[in-house]
Amino acid sequence: MHELGIVFHIIRSVEEVGRENRIRRVLAVTLELGEVSGVVESYLQDCWQWAAARSEMLAGAALEVETIPARTLCEACGEVYPTVRYGRTCPACGSAQTHLLQGNETMIRDITVPEDGADASAAESAEAVCAGSGRHGTNAEL
Amino acid sequence: MDEVRILEIKQSVFASNDREADRLRNELKEKGVFLLNLMSSPGSGKTTTLRRTIEALKDEMKIGVMEADIDSDVDARSIAKTGVKAIQLHTGGMCHLDAGMTRQGLEGLGTDDVELTILENVGNLVCPAEFDTGAVKNAMILSVPEGDDKPLKYPLMFSICDVVLINKIDVMPYFDFDLEKCREYIRMRNPAAKVIPICARTGEGIGEWAEWLRSKVRAWRG
Numbered sequence: 001m002h003e004l005g006i007v008f009h010i011i012r013s014v015e016e017v018g019r020e021n022r023i024r025r026v027l028a029v030t031l032e033l034g035e036v037s038g039v040v041e042s043y044l045q046d047c048w049q050w051a052a053a054r055s056e057m058l059a060g061a062a063l064e065v066e067t068i069p070a071r072t073l074c075e076a077c078g079e080v081y082p083t084v085r086y087g088r089t090c091p092a093c094g095s096a097q098t099h100l101l102q103g104n105e106t107m108i109r110d111i112t113v114p115e116d117g118a119d120a121s122a123a124e125s126a127e128a129v130c131a132g133s134g135r136h137g138t139n140a141e142l
Numbered sequence: 143m144d145e146v147r148i149l150e151i152k153q154s155v156f157a158s159n160d161r162e163a164d165r166l167r168n169e170l171k172e173k174g175v176f177l178l179n180l181m182s183s184p185g186s187g188k189t190t191t192l193r194r195t196i197e198a199l200k201d202e203m204k205i206g207v208m209e210a211d212i213d214s215d216v217d218a219r220s221i222a223k224t225g226v227k228a229i230q231l232h233t234g235g236m237c238h239l240d241a242g243m244t245r246q247g248l249e250g251l252g253t254d255d256v257e258l259t260i261l262e263n264v265g266n267l268v269c270p271a272e273f274d275t276g277a278v279k280n281a282m283i284l285s286v287p288e289g290d291d292k293p294l295k296y297p298l299m300f301s302i303c304d305v306v307l308i309n310k311i312d313v314m315p316y317f318d319f320d321l322e323k324c325r326e327y328i329r330m331r332n333p334a335a336k337v338i339p340i341c342a343r344t345g346e347g348i349g350e351w352a353e354w355l356r357s358k359v360r361a362w363r364g
Binding site for chain 1: 145146147148149150151152153154155156157158159235236237238240268269272273298330
């Protein structure tokens with residue numbers, strides 16, 4: 001259920017950057033999401049569809065998610081292993097002295113916006129991107 | 143297709159909330175208001191612990207309470223009976239409070255005559271840990287029936303807390319709860335966290351907890 005709160009914060013951050021850069025429309029937002037970030041992508045997409053439609057700048061924008069694999073370092077033997085499979089215990093030596101190297105990210109990487117002066121046709125290009133992405137069929141109807 | 147350009151942002155989703163939380167903390171420092179964020183699972187005894195805390199401290203400092211829930215005002219009514227100022231915040235279905243919502247709550251409560259404000263966060267060990275509310279200190283309650291392995295299952299929550307209250311210690315003989323093991327699990331996730339066993343129902347341990355809170359409030363207000 002925290003996905004909705006996370007979506008609100010993404011929208012707020014993107015709107016802030018958008019205002020600073022005098023951007024009126026955003027076509028897509030790329031998010032880096034770690035495997036063990038605790039965020040469920042399908043819920044995130046559902047919340048995004050609902051919330052982005054209510055933002056003037058982000059209506060119809062796609063949320064592209066790039067998954068970052070989780071990797072853990074064993075401080076005892078130096079092994080780096082996939083976290084999802086083995087958890088906090090090192091599969092090589094059995095030590096619990098481990099820490100996560102990556103995989104906890106919830107990072108807004110970049111946004112895609114119409115080229116300067118393309119504002120007039122922004123609505124059309126937003127539709128084109130959404131329809132083309134294939135993941136947001138319902139967005140194209142907005 | 144029209145030309146597009148890509149703007150790099152590279153910003154954590156939580157960065158804007160973290161900035162807002164820092165702003166709020168600075169304002170609270172200037173006003174001399176201490177904000178405690180109290181978190182736990184549903185049913186761990188947050189409201190009973192809160193009533194005990196109020197009893198222990200209300201004669202020496204002015205206290206305000208914000209009760210956050212998805213719905214209902216039963217907790218705020220219960221707290222209002224203790225004689226301190228209390229308001230209910232509804233999160234509208236959200237599972238946590240963020241700094242913006244906390245600010246709105248503080249405005250609704252009115253902090254001009256309050257020295258200690260306690261925010262009772264939504265009962266949940268996951269999401270409230272992700273969003274900094276702007277509180278000066280984070281506290282959580284883990285109750286004995288929940289089990290001693292919770293620090294392993296909800297590591298983020300335990301890693302952000304300054305103090306962990308282990309509640310309902312009176313029923314420990316009836317549960318497989320190993321207090322020393324629990325302390326060890328908490329240390330693994332957060333070596334700096336203070337652990338205080340309490341029983342909100344009987345008042346056991348409340349003195350030590352009240353003393354911890356009193357010293358933090360004094361240090362903050364200078």
